[in-house]
Amino acid sequence: MSVQSVLAENSQATQKTVALRCRALRKYFNDVHAVDGVDLEVYSGECFGLLGPNGAGKTTSVEILEGLTPADSGEVELLGMSWGKGKDSALRQRIGVALQETQLSDKLTVEETVRLFRSFYTNNRSVDEVIATVSLEEKRKARTGKLSGGQRQRLAIACALVGNPDLLFLDEPTTGLDPQARLQLWELITAFRAQGGTVLLTTHYMEEAERLCDRVAIMDHGHIIALGTPAELIASLGAEQIVEFSVEEPLPDAKTLSQLPGVVSVREAAGRYLLTVSKIPLALPALLNELERQQSKLASLLTHHATLEDVFVALTGRTLRDG
Amino acid sequence: MAEARQQVTTKSSSADRTLRRSFSDYPLVQLTLVRMREFLREPEAVFWVFVFPILMAVALGIAFRSSAPDQVKVGLSGPAASALASQLASSKEVSAVVLSNSEADNALRLGKVALVVNATDPNGALQYNYDPTRPESQIAKLTVDQALQRAAGRVDPHQTTDQHVSAVGSRYIDFLIPGLIGMNLMGSGIWGIGFSIVNARIRKLLKRFAATPMRRSEYLLSFMLSRLFFLSLEVASMILFGWLVFSVRVQGSFGNLALISLIGALSFSGLGLLIASRPKTIEGVSGLMNLAMLPMWLLSGTFFSSDRFPQAMQPLIKALPLTALNDALRAVMLEGRPLGASLTQLIVLAVWGIVCFVVALRLFRWQ
Numbered sequence: 251m252s253v254q255s256v257l258a259e260n261s262q263a264t265q266k267t268v269a270l271r272c273r274a275l276r277k278y279f280n281d282v283h284a285v286d287g288v289d290l291e292v293y294s295g296e297c298f299g300l301l302g303p304n305g306a307g308k309t310t311s312v313e314i315l316e317g318l319t320p321a322d323s324g325e326v327e328l329l330g331m332s333w334g335k336g337k338d339s340a341l342r343q344r345i346g347v348a349l350q351e352t353q354l355s356d357k358l359t360v361e362e363t364v365r366l367f368r369s370f371y372t373n374n375r376s377v378d379e380v381i382a383t384v385s386l387e388e389k390r391k392a393r394t395g396k397l398s399g400g401q402r403q404r405l406a407i408a409c410a411l412v413g414n415p416d417l418l419f420l421d422e423p424t425t426g427l428d429p430q431a432r433l434q435l436w437e438l439i440t441a442f443r444a445q446g447g448t449v450l451l452t453t454h455y456m457e458e459a460e461r462l463c464d465r466v467a468i469m470d471h472g473h474i475i476a477l478g479t480p481a482e483l484i485a486s487l488g489a490e491q492i493v494e495f496s497v498e499e500p501l502p503d504a505k506t507l508s509q510l511p512g513v514v515s516v517r518e519a520a521g522r523y524l525l526t527v528s529k530i531p532l533a534l535p536a537l538l539n540e541l542e543r544q545q546s547k548l549a550s551l552l553t554h555h556a557t558l559e560d561v562f563v564a565l566t567g568r569t570l571r572d573g
Numbered sequence: 574m575a576e577a578r579q580q581v582t583t584k585s586s587s588a589d590r591t592l593r594r595s596f597s598d599y600p601l602v603q604l605t606l607v608r609m610r611e612f613l614r615e616p617e618a619v620f621w622v623f624v625f626p627i628l629m630a631v632a633l634g635i636a637f638r639s640s641a642p643d644q645v646k647v648g649l650s651g652p653a654a655s656a657l658a659s660q661l662a663s664s665k666e667v668s669a670v671v672l673s674n675s676e677a678d679n680a681l682r683l684g685k686v687a688l689v690v691n692a693t694d695p696n697g698a699l700q701y702n703y704d705p706t707r708p709e710s711q712i713a714k715l716t717v718d719q720a721l722q723r724a725a726g727r728v729d730p731h732q733t734t735d736q737h738v739s740a741v742g743s744r745y746i747d748f749l750i751p752g753l754i755g756m757n758l759m760g761s762g763i764w765g766i767g768f769s770i771v772n773a774r775i776r777k778l779l780k781r782f783a784a785t786p787m788r789r790s791e792y793l794l795s796f797m798l799s800r801l802f803f804l805s806l807e808v809a810s811m812i813l814f815g816w817l818v819f820s821v822r823v824q825g826s827f828g829n830l831a832l833i834s835l836i837g838a839l840s841f842s843g844l845g846l847l848i849a850s851r852p853k854t855i856e857g858v859s860g861l862m863n864l865a866m867l868p869m870w871l872l873s874g875t876f877f878s879s880d881r882f883p884q885a886m887q888p889l890i891k892a893l894p895l896t897a898l899n900d901a902l903r904a905v906m907l908e909g910r911p912l913g914a915s916l917t918q919l920i921v922l923a924v925w926g927i928v929c930f931v932v933a934l935r936l937f938r939w940q
Binding site: 340343349352357358362366367369409 | 778
């Protein structure tokens with residue numbers, strides 16, 4: 251955590267050049283407004299997270315930025331260049347991409363796959379070095395079809411890194427991975443940034459965004475609904491604690507909850523109540539008293555620090571998993 | 574520290590590998606190598622390209638072997654059937670069986686006999702039952718008629734002698750082998766390319782490649798180049814097999830044969846790329862591949878000469894790439910003619926290849 255905050259301070263203090271900028275991006279698929287007026291700026295050297303539930307428009311946005319999908323309207327500028335202006339090849343030399351679900355050829359070995367991707371880039375890194383970076387040395391002769399999910403994802407990142415990119419796009423890099431494999435990927439991303447690389451990643455794991463990203467944009471239904479550092483976004487809740495409880499019968503009078511001392515706001519979702527709380531020692535006894543007064547039996551209760559997940563719930567009334 | 578050590582090992586690797594390495598660093602070389610590896614690591618593909626055509630040649634070679642001509646199979650029915658049988662017994666060309674009326678009808682219908690002779694009196698009138706549209710029935714009728722008429726005492730006014738001619742180069746298998754080579758070049762070009770491209774599209778591998786600076790034309794070109802490697806193996810194995818098993822000779826030059834095969838293979842890879850340029854599913858591409866290949870299987874003279882089709886269809890048939898390839902292969906293999914004699918065919922193949930490649934590059938769906 252401390253390394254990252256130092257990095258973040260460095261990048262903000264020394265340089266704030268823009269690596270990526272888009273304005274008023276729009277992409278409709280028939281009636282679906284996949285991307286509906288998105289503006290973004292990603293600074294050189296930062297890790298920027300695009301957060302949101304499945305179907306929020308993250309992948310479409312990223313693929314527009316990667317020059318794979320044409321936008322209906324809007325402007326994109328990467329490293330001072332734009333797509334479709336005769337510089338696409340030069341631009342592709344400088345970006346690395348890991349798509350959401352690419353299945354690399356099963357029949358090829360790790361080494362052969364990296365060597366193939368390496369051949370596309372002029373300013374490339376050596377095959378040995380990249381395989382070492384993603385810790386696949388022992389698997390270099392293994393066919394990609396035999397790799398685990400985490401190893402396969404690391405190979406995908408090796409293919410993205412082999413061209414020595416300035417800007418790395420990672421679309422849901424850790425979806426479906428076990429915690430161990432996820433941790434390895436986080437280390438990879440952190441190492442890439444330590445060498446001055448810029449990262450734009452999408453995720454629907456809030457803890458991933460909090461851990462990796464300097465700034466995040468929360469996306470929902472094709473719009474960006476919040477933008478800032480994870481700390482700023484959490485602070486915007488006005489309180490740092492969340493009390494989450496459920497009762498056996500629905501509360502006869504839920505309105506009184508918001509008047510309890512220390513409670514900032516109340517939400518009800520899927521039979522559970524979420525209280526955003528500034529002072530837990532005040533709020534908790536008051537809550538228990540209130541439940542007793544309403545003759546309601548507690549089924550479950552837990553408290554935790556507010557996360558980006560709570561920010562999302564506060565903004566949309568839905569949890570991320572609801573989609 | 575670890576990185577520094579690695580750099581040292583890289584640099585100290587022998588200098589003579591540097592040249593090979595720089596060659597293999599070209600994207601087109603890498604892409605082509607990858608194609609070849611993927612193919613060789615797919616046992617089914619190897620079977621269909623190398624083993625299947627040879628099995629087919631064996632089966633057809635046996636079915637149409639030109640050793641002793643087949644005997645004419647004839648059924649005899651009616652009260653005088655056994656008398657006729659003894660009259661035919663001495664004929665080497667006829668194999669006769671005595672059948673009841675209903676058995677005879679059945680045998681004729683199922684093709685077990687080519688002809689049924691019905692007779693009530695061995696020296697009286699004969700009735701021939703047969704289907705005049707079946708060539709073997711026509712032959713059976715003439716053969717049996719002649720044998721029976723002679724047995725009954727007919728004397729032919731002309732003295733005849735038979736001299737049998739069966740030169741190597743004019744047998745059915747000689748006709749067949751070039752056709753199978755042509756058909757195989759078509760099949761492996763279209764199947765090999767079609768399936769692997771659509772598969773890469775389904776796996777989003779094409780999209781991933783589109784996100785790299787890779788030249789898109791080089792990706793498509795690598796399919797054509799890798800075909801060249803397999804082409805030589807395919808053609809060589811077929812020629813060798815025909816030579817060893819059926820003594821099929823190549824009358825013309827091997828250089829011309831190689832060049833024709835090369836142009837043919839490139840042409841069909843172009844067609845394969847075009848077919849694979851849009852579909853998003855294996856079912857979709859299979860349908861298109863069959864649609865493209867079926868007319869050529871039927872019309873292009875692989876198993877029998879395309880001259881048998883009506884005159885009005887000939888320009889169309891001659892414009893098909895497989896017809897052009899088969900004709901050119903036969904001209905060099907059977908007739909030993911120079912390359913110039915097949916110029917039209919080679920132009921047809923080249924036009925198909927180039928037009929398909931250019932159109933495929935334009936239409937190609939990368940995601």
